[in-house]
Amino acid sequence: MSEMILGSRGLVLNEPLLWEKGRKGRNAFSPPRRDVPEASVDPDLVGDDLDFPDLSEVELVRHYTRLSTWNFGVDTGMYPLGSCTMKYNPKTNERQAALPGLAKAHPLLPPHLAQGPLELMYRLEQYLAEVTGMDAVSVQPAAGAHGELAGMLLMYAYLKSRNSQRSKIIIPDTAHGTNPASAALCGYRPVPVASNDQGILSTETIADVMDEDTAGIMVTNPNTIGLFEDNIKEISDVVHDKGGLVYCDGANMNALMGIVDMNEIGIDVLHLNLHKSFSTPHGGGGPGSGPVCVNEKLVPFLPVPRVVRNGDSYDLSEDFPDSIGKLDTFYGHFGVMVKAYSYIRSLGPDGLKKVSQLAVLNANYIKEKLKGTYHLPFDRTCMHECVFDDSIQNELKVTTLDIAKRLMDYGFHPPTVYFPLVIPGAIMVEPTETEPKENLDLFIDAMKRIAEEAKENPEILKSAPHKSKVRRLDETTAARKPCLAG
Amino acid sequence: MRYLSHTPDDIDEMLQVVGAESLDALFSNIPQSCCCRLPLNLPQALTEWELNAHMDSLAGQTAVSPDYTLFLGAGSYDHFVPAAVSYLLGRGEFVTSYTPYQPEVSQGTLQAIYEYQTLATRLMGMEVATASHYDGSTALAESLLMAIRVTRKKRVAVSQLVHPLYRRVIQTYFDPTDFDVVELPYGSDGRTDLSKVAGMDDLAAVAVQSPNFFGGIEDLSAVADAAHAKGALFIASFIEAIAYGLLKSPGSLGADIVCGEGQSLGLGRSFGGPGLGMLGSLKKYMRNLPGRLVGQTTDVEGRKGFVLTLATREQHIRREKATSNICTNNSLCALTAAVYMASLGGTGLRNLAQLNYDKAAYLRSELSQAGVETPFSAPCFNEFVVRFSNGFTKKYEELSEKKIIAGLPLECYYPELVDHYLLCATETLSKEDMDLLVREVTS
Secondary structure (H helix, E strand, O other): OHHHOOOOOOOOOOOOOHHHOOOOOOOOOOOOOOOOOOOOOOHHHEOOOOOOOOOOHHHHHHHHHHHHHOEOOOOOOOOOEOOOOOOOOOHHHHHHHOOHHHHOOOOOOOHHHEHHHHHHHHHHHHHHHHHHOOOEEEOOOOOHHHHHHHHHHHHHHHHHHOOOOOOEEEEEOOOOOHHHHHHHHOOOEEEEEOOOOOOOOOHHHHHHHOOOOEEEEEEEOOOOOOOOOOOHHHHHHHHHHOOOEEEEEHHHHHHOOOOEOOOOOOOOEEEOOOOOOOOOOOOOOOOOOOOEEEOHHHHHHOOOOEEEEEOOEEEEEOOOOOOOOOOOOOOOOHHHHHHHHHHHHHHHHHHHHHHHHHHHHHHHHHHHHHEOOEEOOOOOOOOOOEEEEOHHHHOOOOOHHHHHHHHHHOOOOOOEEOOOOOOOOOEEEOOOOOOOHHHHHHHHHHHHHHHHHHHHOHHHHHOOOOOOOOOOEOHHHHHHOOOOOO | OOOOOOOHHHHHHHHHHHOOOOOHHHHOOOOHHHEOOOOOOOOOOOOHHHHHHHHHHHHOOEOOOOOOEEOOOOOOOOOOOOHHHHHHOOOHHHHOOOOOOOHHHEHHHHHHHHHHHHHHHHHHOOOEEOOOEOOHHHHHHHHHHHHHHHHOOOEEEEEOOOOHHHHHHHHHHHOOOOOEEEEEOEOOOOOEOOOOHHHOOOEEEEEEEOOOOOOEOOOHHHHHHHHHHOOOEEEEEEOOHHHHHOEOOOHHHOOOEEEEEOOOOOOOOHHHOOOOEEEEEOHHHHHHOOOOOEEEEEEOOOOEEEEEOOHHHOHHHHHHHOOOOOOOOOHHHHHHHHHHHHHHHHHHHHHHHHHHHHHHHHHHHHHHHOOOEOOOOOOEOOEEEEEOOOOHHHHHHHHHHOOEEOOEEOOOOOOOOOOEEEEEOOOOOOHHHHHHHHHHHHO
16 A cells, blocks of 8 residues: 555755855846947936846756746646646647747737637637537636626626616625625625525525625536536526626536536626636646636627627727726737637547546545545535535544645645635545546545544644645744745 | 546446446436537547647738747737746646645745745835736736725826726726726827826826836836825836836836736737736735735744745635735746746846847937937837828838838827837847838838
């Protein structure tokens, strides 16, 4: 068994801070040769020399290579961070995004000289509309929370156009923190609602709070407990009957591609995360891309410029007078869109459906294998993720945090912990479809061994991790006496 | 499918454990009325070989260098990126990790972003800088909202020489609020006219971009005085970060918040995104900052380490009372900027900035000597405005057929500036490129 533990000892190299390296007179930069005379600059405009270290190329490369080895990525191993969909990031996508005709394209080229990028954006919007079942898409939002903001602005603009301004929005207790924060930017006050004893929303709960001063509901489906909101159609009806709109946080779309029709279930507006379901890398926290998908009634309000097709050519159009306007400087994170486009073209319709099926299979497999060892608050077929808690281990005074930190010693990135907030001590596992069965088995073994250790040697959990570059860090002092720059 | 590892035997074995008869049966609790009635209507899967051919053909339909010569900047700049920078940014450990919620296995990202924050503060002349925002426009919109939080006032003044597309993003962010955006006009020298500021009430911030959209270097000390006289914060915005390799930093001239676009720092143009939203402030406003921050601390053995910090400002803790809704930001772009700045060093960045200044000075002077009008007298960095002869549009099109993009027509952003064009010259354009442009536009 011990040789099956992925975590091992290795040589971890120290590396100082960047400015503790280098020496004046070195450089790693060979700019184009000067072929014009030096012009005089008004001395009043010129700043002091920048306090940046001067490094040679070898110092530069060693510095960042060593730093990179202290990071755990999907390329390193299983990263079951629930709600974040840390699936494998195909390498061909990087090749495509780096093609000079895409990577070097200036955003303000005359459209007839930028047909490739425009066609790609146009097609991607069409494909995402097809995958979700929605009527139109804008790829302009820069990340998931930006897509949420777009969605809220669309709702706001739609209601305003109908002279029906409202002050509240319903947000379930399982929502991502970004949901209330995005709604607040449009002045909507969140009305929290609780899930039922099945872990999903009841139609009655929504009917009780939905009124004509409520803009609608922000629902995540599958929700953050990993469960499908079975009553979603009825809930949508309740919201629509009072003139409201249904917003779906599509962060968890990875479970439903080719399976559920979002338009059919009454969703008016939905955002996707291309860096989740569509395999673009997370980059240590972005860049992402958060396309917003709408049904017919919200189409006039989509952000501009919109990519339009005129016969065989593509253009950018501002001719949408009801649009909410622009969300970022140009058209969004085009470089990320290229990777998502490449992914959709690589998988095709059957591949995408298979992705969702296997994502759900992997999550249910882990759920079945670990239930009993860890407490499962909602024992139903889950979607792409399953949520345990630490109530069994709490009796041994071991917490979710200890379990998560100990998993690092076994060579796994921990799951999402303490979220969703409705499950105290939540351990949210999203294996994704790209994890082979052997890895799931290793993860399951590790989790079982940690549960044994909690009984036999809880100290080893409380003091974990033992094998990482650093051990537990003092976050309290970091926040009380912030040191944000060197 | 090469990204999926499951063999038919794996699937059977796992289905048995789960107690489902088939993959479809895993979804049997979803009401039938919610399900897709038809298979997805998408193009069939391509092999990697076919995909390459398809993508090559899409990418082949764009006007890019070296085939084309572009005098086009306007918030997206062509700079030389050393191979070592691109190479390091390919490291899977950086690219395929996520937000460093688990610091013990994320020290690479955390130290690199801490170093980015440090270089960013030095470049902008600020005391603290955030981990990143989406781009220069959203960083500015969030800065304005921050100033409103800090001052508890409701009006902001924004220069008309802030990038016109940034101003449209501000409009989008402000539309559902009861906050007021007033525009400051520009003067005949191509710099912001501050005379209106003194008469404004309830002013939270004055936002001015330098170099401004016309490429002109603003008198930032004067903006600071005008803003502070009204009890407002001075927000300095920028779209060309390289300029601060040469020019005095906005912080040294009195800015309270500095924000802008970091695309120039090693990122490709990539049809406009992803870029890098940079944002810094004085330390006293730290707890009002939007977005992620990395801080230094120690571990239980006293070793130096880094964590995400001041999370009580953020959406996952404060929810609707958060300072921003941002979660995923542009971390890899911040890392790119850090590696790029480290590659250049202080000496390299100063030399590069001077070279940019000189290229534009050369082009401006050659055009001027050839009789082309340069209507604004303010000093400029690597971009400037010219007024070509009446009806230059036709010539512009002819030049684009000759694979020269003669700048950005300004009329659609500033209707009063008919026949005016914004020209950009960075280190990637040669003297020959510029001489050719001068000959062509004056022939």
